[in-house]
Amino acid sequence: MSSEARILNFSAGPAVLPEPVLTQLQAEMLSLPGVGMSILEISHRSAVFERILEQTLTDLKQLLNVPSGYQLIFLQGGASLQFSMVPMNFLLPDTQAAYIDSGSWGRKAMCEAKREGAISVAWSGKSEGYKRMPKQSEMVLPENPAYLHITSNETIEGIELFDDWDLGDTPLICDASSDILSRPLDVSKYSLIYAGAQKNMGPAGVTLAIVKEELLTRGKRGLHTMLDYSTYVENNSLYNTPPVFSIRVVGLVARWMLDNGGLAAMADLNQRKAELIYQALDQSEGFYRGHADKDSRSRMNLTFRLPSEELEAEFVKMASASGMDGLKGHRSVGGIRASIYNAFPLTGVEVLASFMRDFARQKA
Amino acid sequence: MSSEARILNFSAGPAVLPEPVLTQLQAEMLSLPGVGMSILEISHRSAVFERILEQTLTDLKQLLNVPSGYQLIFLQGGASLQFSMVPMNFLLPDTQAAYIDSGSWGRKAMCEAKREGAISVAWSGKSEGYKRMPKQSEMVLPENPAYLHITSNETIEGIELFDDWDLGDTPLICDASSDILSRPLDVSKYSLIYAGAQKNMGPAGVTLAIVKEELLTRGKRGLHTMLDYSTYVENNSLYNTPPVFSIRVVGLVARWMLDNGGLAAMADLNQRKAELIYQALDQSEGFYRGHADKDSRSRMNLTFRLPSEELEAEFVKMASASGMDGLKGHRSVGGIRASIYNAFPLTGVEVLASFMRDFARQKA
Numbered sequence: 001m002s003s004e005a006r007i008l009n010f011s012a013g014p015a016v017l018p019e020p021v022l023t024q025l026q027a028e029m030l031s032l033p034g035v036g037m038s039i040l041e042i043s044h045r046s047a048v049f050e051r052i053l054e055q056t057l058t059d060l061k062q063l064l065n066v067p068s069g070y071q072l073i074f075l076q077g078g079a080s081l082q083f084s085m086v087p088m089n090f091l092l093p094d095t096q097a098a099y100i101d102s103g104s105w106g107r108k109a110m111c112e113a114k115r116e117g118a119i120s121v122a123w124s125g126k127s128e129g130y131k132r133m134p135k136q137s138e139m140v141l142p143e144n145p146a147y148l149h150i151t152s153n154e155t156i157e158g159i160e161l162f163d164d165w166d167l168g169d170t171p172l173i174c175d176a177s178s179d180i181l182s183r184p185l186d187v188s189k190y191s192l193i194y195a196g197a198q199k200n201m202g203p204a205g206v207t208l209a210i211v212k213e214e215l216l217t218r219g220k221r222g223l224h225t226m227l228d229y230s231t232y233v234e235n236n237s238l239y240n241t242p243p244v245f246s247i248r249v250v251g252l253v254a255r256w257m258l259d260n261g262g263l264a265a266m267a268d269l270n271q272r273k274a275e276l277i278y279q280a281l282d283q284s285e286g287f288y289r290g291h292a293d294k295d296s297r298s299r300m301n302l303t304f305r306l307p308s309e310e311l312e313a314e315f316v317k318m319a320s321a322s323g324m325d326g327l328k329g330h331r332s333v334g335g336i337r338a339s340i341y342n343a344f345p346l347t348g349v350e351v352l353a354s355f356m357r358d359f360a361r362q363k364a
Numbered sequence: 365m366s367s368e369a370r371i372l373n374f375s376a377g378p379a380v381l382p383e384p385v386l387t388q389l390q391a392e393m394l395s396l397p398g399v400g401m402s403i404l405e406i407s408h409r410s411a412v413f414e415r416i417l418e419q420t421l422t423d424l425k426q427l428l429n430v431p432s433g434y435q436l437i438f439l440q441g442g443a444s445l446q447f448s449m450v451p452m453n454f455l456l457p458d459t460q461a462a463y464i465d466s467g468s469w470g471r472k473a474m475c476e477a478k479r480e481g482a483i484s485v486a487w488s489g490k491s492e493g494y495k496r497m498p499k500q501s502e503m504v505l506p507e508n509p510a511y512l513h514i515t516s517n518e519t520i521e522g523i524e525l526f527d528d529w530d531l532g533d534t535p536l537i538c539d540a541s542s543d544i545l546s547r548p549l550d551v552s553k554y555s556l557i558y559a560g561a562q563k564n565m566g567p568a569g570v571t572l573a574i575v576k577e578e579l580l581t582r583g584k585r586g587l588h589t590m591l592d593y594s595t596y597v598e599n600n601s602l603y604n605t606p607p608v609f610s611i612r613v614v615g616l617v618a619r620w621m622l623d624n625g626g627l628a629a630m631a632d633l634n635q636r637k638a639e640l641i642y643q644a645l646d647q648s649e650g651f652y653r654g655h656a657d658k659d660s661r662s663r664m665n666l667t668f669r670l671p672s673e674e675l676e677a678e679f680v681k682m683a684s685a686s687g688m689d690g691l692k693g694h695r696s697v698g699g700i701r702a703s704i705y706n707a708f709p710l711t712g713v714e715v716l717a718s719f720m721r722d723f724a725r726q727k728a
Contacts (some may be wrong), residue, residue, distance in 0.1 A: 205607030243569030
């Protein structure tokens with residue numbers, strides 16, 4: 001089908017993918033060029049797939065400027081399984097794991113860690129209604145923390161942490177599911193970064209982790225094979241059958257990013273896109289009320305309220321009639337949420353900004 | 365590309381998929397009909413995906429003739445993660461889990477269970493070289509077993525268990541990764557059946573489990589959320605983002621099976637296909653030596669040796685030149701392995717059988 005028939009997809013994830021990636025997947029669905037098999041059908045032990053995996057890892061390393069001493073691995077189960085694997089591997093006896101309670105996802109990570117050992121809340125945004133991310137200076141760390149866990153972007157509340165903190169010897173572990181690859185980050189500041197693919201990276205069903213080798217040496221021993229990060233590192237993510245197709249898509253998306261200027265270009269574009277919406281919001285004379293404090297405004301998930309729930313419902317309905325899908329806020333917080341990841345087009349953001357102005361003019 | 369350019373893919377998994385399924389995936393890659401988004405891009409909370417999930421579950425229940433009192437769920441991580449989840453959930457304190465040591469996969473399941481508690485080997489094929497599956501009467505169960513775990517098909521050794529055992533009150537748990545949906549089975553005899561999708565069901569990256577509700581009531585409490593079967597049952601596999609695309613493919617494959625006569629027809633065809641190869645083997649006057657005892661010969665993964673490793677290498681090379689890929693046996697056992705799951709065409713099996721006769725004639 002032609003691209004004209006595609007709608008504007010503001011979904012928080014799974015989310016819009018680059019159209020050239022979809023077109024290539026379509027072209028090779030019955031056979032990878034010269035291979036005679038679909039990517040869905042090839043053995044993960046084949047030379048063809050090994051090349052795909054290797055190129056994907058190489059491209060991701062280049063995009064993220066990963067220094068030596070780090071390993072990239074692919075896992076399954078989404079960030080939610082990582083919430084468990086992190087404390088299983090790294091919350092050692094007689095230590096406490098520090099968590100930032102930054103919103104819905106930070107809390108979920110914290111809850112799983114409690115099943116595994118002692119945790120300490122280094123900062124909580126709860127009393128403020130999860131409107132902002134903290135500064136590093138606000139952290140209260142326990143003595144000898146096993147690690148500090150942060151969530152760089154809270155998709156539901158729409159707040160984002162833009163700084164790469166330097167914690168010295170304390171391992172910094174980051175759930176970057178919803179903003180990874182949206183801008184450059186300093187990998188060297190982190191001991192572990194993990195991210196479900198289904199926002200900026202690819203389809204649901206594969207999770208990327210960037211692990212510092214030094215952290216692995218501190219990990220617990222005797223874990224279940226599939227819940228031990230070392231298994232993935234030692235077997236180049238091929239201990240068991242990986243999600244072959246999903247990794248292929250991640251590879252194509254990574255290649256698309258490199259072809260379009262890498263993370264610096266992605267960051268520029270994402271900032272421009274977010275500003276268009278936030279401007280429409282700030283210039284609405286209070287008709288739209290952003291949830292996030294300005295410094296913490298997410299460039300990935302933009303959340304705002306209207307004067308009433310009725311107007312919010314009408315906004316979503318009229319937007320949908322204009323070809324804009326997925327704007328309803330998460331059921332836990334309500335309101336409107338526009339998710340505009342890397343692959344969401346600037347022209348689509350312009351359509352929404354213009355719609356916002358028109359709607360406010362009519363209804364204010 | 366045309367189907368002529370596709371090769372004969374004997375891979376053990378990921379494996380060949382029905383061409384009509386690939387064609388449909390190709391057609392809808394940029395937009396599900398009338399939706400304006402690719403299946404890779406739609407929210408798992410959308411009405412569109414809910415319908416896809418529901419239809420997939422309905423079709424699988426029909427195919428497998430699932431009685432009431434059972435729940436179908438989708439998980440991630442492959443059968444390998446199930447090796448851990450099964451004992452985590454059901455190996456209760458003061459009980460022993462019984463395992464059949466039937467081959468490579470049965471052993472792996474057993475190894476993970478040992479991390480969780482006490483196990484008992486109910487039968488082992490090790491001393492016989494894993495050439496056959498046991499009879500139920502050969503089992504030696506501990507007193508008050510938590511469950512008995514079996515592997516219905518060992519892909520590496522090429523042996524298959526065709527009986528549905530009746531264990532009375534002892535929960536029977538089956539890893540059916542490599543023969544699920546290849547023939548009818550009596551679900552009522554099992555408390556839990558699990559299967560990675562990448563052989564008969566779909567792409568790598570999604571795992572189906574059929575859980576008896578009564579078993580869930582016996583399960584441990586306080587487990588990590590993503591490692592607790594109850595999470596998936598209570599949330600209809602939507603606690604977190606499921607592998608949306610992989611589930612779509614499973615749905616299309618299930619529909620293809622229903623359209624082609626269901627599991628009875630699949631079983632007939634699979635038997636005919638397997639017989640063609642085993643005949644060529646049995647009529648080769650000892651040139652080909654099957655690994656499995658005749659009663660346990662797998663209809664999914666057919667394993668055999670040639671008079672020498674040199675001839676095996678030549679067999680694989682010449683077959684490859686004739687458009688047959690993936691015939692090399694698993695590195696742990698060597699020899700030849702032809703994996704001919706549901707979607708592997710009868711005509712392709714005929715090509716291999718004919719090739720086997722020619723090769724034996726030339727080389728014997």
